[in-house]
Amino acid sequence: MTDDLLTAPVTGTPLPVDRFRVHRTARTVDVDRVLDVLDGRLAAYLVSEYVSAADCSVLTANFANSTDRIPRYGEGADGVEAYVLGASHIEKTTDQYLDQAAATAPAMRALYTGVHDPVSRLRELLLASGALTGRPAEHDGRRAGDSKAVCWNNIGEYLLLPHDDLAQLSDPLQAGFEIQTVRRVLAINVYPHVPGAGGALRIWNVAPDHATRARLGLTHSGYPYPPELLTAHPALDIPVHTGDLCLINGNLIHAVLGGDDRDRGRLLLTCFSGVSDQGEFLWWT
Numbered sequence: 001m002t003d004d005l006l007t008a009p010v011t012g013t014p015l016p017v018d019r020f021r022v023h024r025t026a027r028t029v030d031v032d033r034v035l036d037v038l039d040g041r042l043a044a045y046l047v048s049e050y051v052s053a054a055d056c057s058v059l060t061a062n063f064a065n066s067t068d069r070i071p072r073y074g075e076g077a078d079g080v081e082a083y084v085l086g087a088s089h090i091e092k093t094t095d096q097y098l099d100q101a102a103a104t105a106p107a108m109r110a111l112y113t114g115v116h117d118p119v120s121r122l123r124e125l126l127l128a129s130g131a132l133t134g135r136p137a138e139h140d141g142r143r144a145g146d147s148k149a150v151c152w153n154n155i156g157e158y159l160l161l162p163h164d165d166l167a168q169l170s171d172p173l174q175a176g177f178e179i180q181t182v183r184r185v186l187a188i189n190v191y192p193h194v195p196g197a198g199g200a201l202r203i204w205n206v207a208p209d210h211a212t213r214a215r216l217g218l219t220h221s222g223y224p225y226p227p228e229l230l231t232a233h234p235a236l237d238i239p240v241h242t243g244d245l246c247l248i249n250g251n252l253i254h255a256v257l258g259g260d261d262r263d264r265g266r267l268l269l270t271c272f273s274g275v276s277d278q279g280e281f282l283w284w285t
């Protein structure tokens, strides 16, 4: 491999400049703006105070008290990249993922004890609008997870390095899983606890092309793109706060910016979603 393969800038498709922006509302969700992100007409939509302070406290305490949190090992402090509750399809076979979704369902129900699950609430709003029909992704009669909870344990420059949420759908381990037909990922992110000023989302205006992924060895992961290869693309920073909902076009490269010790404990509730080749709105974790 020559050096050029690893040092050439990331190339791909941008959103038109007038679409590369974040729309904001407080408390109320404008379903049309969610559809704008889903359909590629908007980079991101942030709803502040989406979750009440009382529900944020309950969710944060439920997560802290859960005995089912699993450390995920990576590059981070003490080698622990994140604490995760719930299933993740990344780098698993479809069956392994669906097994994990079933096994973690009781822990996820426990996480939402005493609150209306805010990730489901967003999907309920979308489906109630009549604009879409939807369901969790399925395979052989078994269903994907509804949400997962993630607490990144890294601090420093990035809590999570630049990546896209689309490439991971192409993993040959999941051949035939219906999420592989989704062409644009809508990431549904809810933040019950953001203790510090760090942990902002940064979105670059580029959906990477196959050639970029291939030369960087990221064809089926979309993670991580070296930040120094992204400098030619405009970027949008979206600080997130306790109670926020942030919907993003996950095809665009994005990252979670870092922080310091005060940022430890930032809690994310999330699912991925998108429209299948059958025209159904699907979600998974």
Ligand SMILES: O=C(O)CCC(=O)C(=O)O
Residues within 6 Å of the ligand: 160, 165, 187, 189, 201, 254, 256, 268
């Ligand atoms: O932690 C966040 O705010 C976003 C995480 C993210 O982009 C992902 O898990 O794909």
Ligand SMILES: [Fe+2]
Residues within 6 Å of the ligand: 163, 164, 165, 187, 250, 254
């Ligand atoms: Fe992401």
